[in-house]
Amino acid sequence: xxTKADRNRTYAPSDDVVVREIEGELxxxxxxxxxxxxxxxxFTLNDTGRxxxxxxxxxxxxxxxxxxxxxxxxxxxxxxxxxxIGLVQELLRRRMLVEVSEN
Amino acid sequence: MVAxxxxxxxxxxxxxxxxxxxxxxxxQCDMELTERCNNNCIHCCINLPPDxxxxxxxxxxTDEIKEILRQIASLGSLAxxxxxxxxxxxxxxxxxxxxxxxxxxxxxxxxxxxxxSPHLAKLFAGIPPLEKIEIxxxxxxxxxxxxxxxxxxxxxxxxxGMDLLLQEKVPFxxxxxxxxxxxxELAEFEAWAGxxxxxxxxxxxxxxxxxxxxxxxxxxxxxxxxxRLSPEQGLQVLTRSRQAYLNEMREYxxxxxxxxGNTLFSCGAGVAHSCVDAYGKLQACLLLSHPLTVxxxxxxxxxxxxxxxxxxxxxxxxxxxxxxxxCARCFLKGLCEQCPAKSCIEHGTLDTPVEYLCEVAxxxxxYLGLLGETEMGWEVTDWRERLxxxxxxxxxxxxxxxxx
Numbered sequence: 450x451x452t453k454a455d456r457n458r459t460y461a462p463s464d465d466v467v468v469r470e471i472e473g474e475l476x477x478x479x480x481x482x483x484x485x486x487x488x489x490x491x492f493t494l495n496d497t498g499r500x501x502x503x504x505x506x507x508x509x510x511x512x513x514x515x516x517x518x519x520x521x522x523x524x525x526x527x528x529x530x531x532x533x534i535g536l537v538q539e540l541l542r543r544r545m546l547v548e549v550s551e552n
Numbered sequence: 553m554v555a556x557x558x559x560x561x562x563x564x565x566x567x568x569x570x571x572x573x574x575x576x577x578x579x580q581c582d583m584e585l586t587e588r589c590n591n592n593c594i595h596c597c598i599n600l601p602p603d604x605x606x607x608x609x610x611x612x613x614t615d616e617i618k619e620i621l622r623q624i625a626s627l628g629s630l631a632x633x634x635x636x637x638x639x640x641x642x643x644x645x646x647x648x649x650x651x652x653x654x655x656x657x658x659x660x661x662x663x664x665x666x667x668x669s670p671h672l673a674k675l676f677a678g679i680p681p682l683e684k685i686e687i688x689x690x691x692x693x694x695x696x697x698x699x700x701x702x703x704x705x706x707x708x709x710x711x712x713g714m715d716l717l718l719q720e721k722v723p724f725x726x727x728x729x730x731x732x733x734x735x736x737e738l739a740e741f742e743a744w745a746g747x748x749x750x751x752x753x754x755x756x757x758x759x760x761x762x763x764x765x766x767x768x769x770x771x772x773x774x775x776x777x778x779x780r781l782s783p784e785q786g787l788q789v790l791t792r793s794r795q796a797y798l799n800e801m802r803e804y805x806x807x808x809x810x811x812x813g814n815t816l817f818s819c820g821a822g823v824a825h826s827c828v829d830a831y832g833k834l835q836a837c838l839l840l841s842h843p844l845t846v847x848x849x850x851x852x853x854x855x856x857x858x859x860x861x862x863x864x865x866x867x868x869x870x871x872x873x874x875x876x877x878x879c880a881r882c883f884l885k886g887l888c889e890q891c892p893a894k895s896c897i898e899h900g901t902l903d904t905p906v907e908y909l910c911e912v913a914x915x916x917x918x919y920l921g922l923l924g925e926t927e928m929g930w931e932v933t934d935w936r937e938r939l940x941x942x943x944x945x946x947x948x949x950x951x952x953x954x955x956x
Contacts, residue, residue, distance in 0.1 A: 467653075467654060467655065467656035468656070469625070469656040471576055471628040471630070472574050472575065472576055472628060476630075476656070478656040478657075478658070478682070479680075479682065480653060480654065480679060481678060481679055481680075482677060482678055482679070482680050490562050490682075491562070491630070491682075492561065492562055493561050494561075495561070
């Protein structure tokens, strides 16, 4: 399975998970088998993860998202991009994201 | 919650404090998809024949159930329990299951296992319920099993269903209803249950059976009463792992056992949990169908019921003098299963003592050393001290021995 995140590509939530917001928490519920290790495992994202997840809509590349986030959070773009790629890689490995297209 | 990466954390819903602030209005909802069942168990509190035309005509439609599932999910519920009757008996079970899962709900399935087909087992493997399926077993051989279910072929079908789940690695656990035909099979059952990879403790047992929850058959109620274990027999089952029972009781009694006065609803019924019956009535608990406590979803919403109806239901207090003289003052409340639902099932009222449950609780309390031989729980004034002594006892200190 491809788990390497590419800064020039776009990504979106996978159909293999259902994402719910409950009382302010973002909860990722596996829909298909093999995402969690045990039968009742759910996932949640921290604030950084959530800020990134909400922008992963399959339209903008990671590079563009990093620029956008850096501007919004007044943080170095390189640092943001590292976070972004780290999370996307993690989510790809867990089949929670899919690549949408090449830029 | 276990940190997995800087950004994402796994959480087990049963182990973690999920909500940082306000909890959702509804955490779990039970849905009785049908009262019908392909088995005809001798002790069952609910079953109707599988093709019962009246039940079928009154049951919620597929679309009505989907609408309720949408409401449940929108209120923040993480899980829905599909029960019955036999939920797999509904022709639209697969459609409802997939609908619930795609809403992001975990599905807790209570089934007898007889209708688990190769197709369903593969479905559960591919799109897992995210909770262990719970299967009730009625005997370890054809004779005992079918003496309970009165459904020829059900033994073979149930064990085939469980084999299919094993083959597909679909997590399930088993529990047993202890009845005269299978009472000698507990050791065999436990040894077999121990081979099921997802059993994380001893199996659960049903033995203090409820009467018909809809109060629809005095004859069946009389039969169920004859099948109940006596309080002493029940105690014998509970104390098969004596030390584990004592440890559990020490913890439990220190937290939940005390008199509750005229408050009827001391459990969590209707608070973050509720139940939909097969016909669209929302109940605080699946057993409680008293007209004063039931909300018709065909004329309202789950949200309205949780916000406005059940809080009022929970304000109902006991008025029955017998209840006020006994249950309201009894410190065994909590150990005793007396509740508005059990009262309603047995007597049609919310606040009538249920003698059988009272005897069961007193038998346990005497075994635990909380009560003397002739004392009744409502007569005890130094109950705090007794509970403190019991809960603080050295774990190896025996409670009362040899009651049997």
